[in-house]
Amino acid sequence: MAFPQITVKATNLQLSPGLSALIDQKLTPLGKHIPEGATDAYCRVEVEKLTEHQTGKINRVEINLFAYGRTYRAEATEEQIEKAIDQARDELKRELEHVEGKRHSLVRRGARALKNLLRFG
Numbered sequence: 001m002a003f004p005q006i007t008v009k010a011t012n013l014q015l016s017p018g019l020s021a022l023i024d025q026k027l028t029p030l031g032k033h034i035p036e037g038a039t040d041a042y043c044r045v046e047v048e049k050l051t052e053h054q055t056g057k058i059n060r061v062e063i064n065l066f067a068y069g070r071t072y073r074a075e076a077t078e079e080q081i082e083k084a085i086d087q088a089r090d091e092l093k094r095e096l097e098h099v100e101g102k103r104h105s106l107v108r109r110g111a112r113a114l115k116n117l118l119r120f121g
Contacts, residue, residue, distance in 0.1 A: 003031035004041040004067070011048040019047065022082065026089050027063070033096035034067050035103075041067035047081065055079075061088045065096075072096060 006027060008020055023045055034041055046062040057077045061084040065072040072095050076087035 003028045003034070004043050004065075006043045006045055009044070009046045011046065012051055013047065013049040015047070019081070023047075023085060026085050027092075030089070030093055030096060033093065033100055034065075040069075041065070047085075050077070059084045061085050063088050063092050065092060070099070072099075 006024060008015060008023055010019075027043065027045070043066070044064045046060075046064075048060040048062075050058045050060055057079055059079065059081040060075070060077045061081070062075045063073070072092055074088040074091035074095065076084045076091065078084035078087060
């Protein structure tokens with residue numbers, strides 16, 4: 001499935017078309033982990049520059065993905081906005097792969113039980 005529509009919110013910084021394109025480019029490959037037929041899926045990304053610091057980890061990215069009634073959330077704070085986006089994307093990818101693996105193992109367990117039932121009666 002293609003990645004759902006992304007809504008980007010910028011806090012304490014100017015949202016440029018380049019930043020929006022970067023977010024789209026980084027998050028679109030995660031669409032392969034979203035189950036087919038998830039028509040109610042949507043994604044919200046918040047990009048924030050923390051105001052209490054001038055140096056250090058001042059850029060924060062929060063990604064909320066809603067699909068099939070579940071909420072997947074990732075957050076990262078880094079010195080550069082690109083690094084924060086990458087870190088949050090990787091965290092979201094790990095979470096999506098974990099849920100996908102659980103779904104596959106459930107199908108395999110069911111198939112294994114059915115096979116044993118048919119084989120041994």
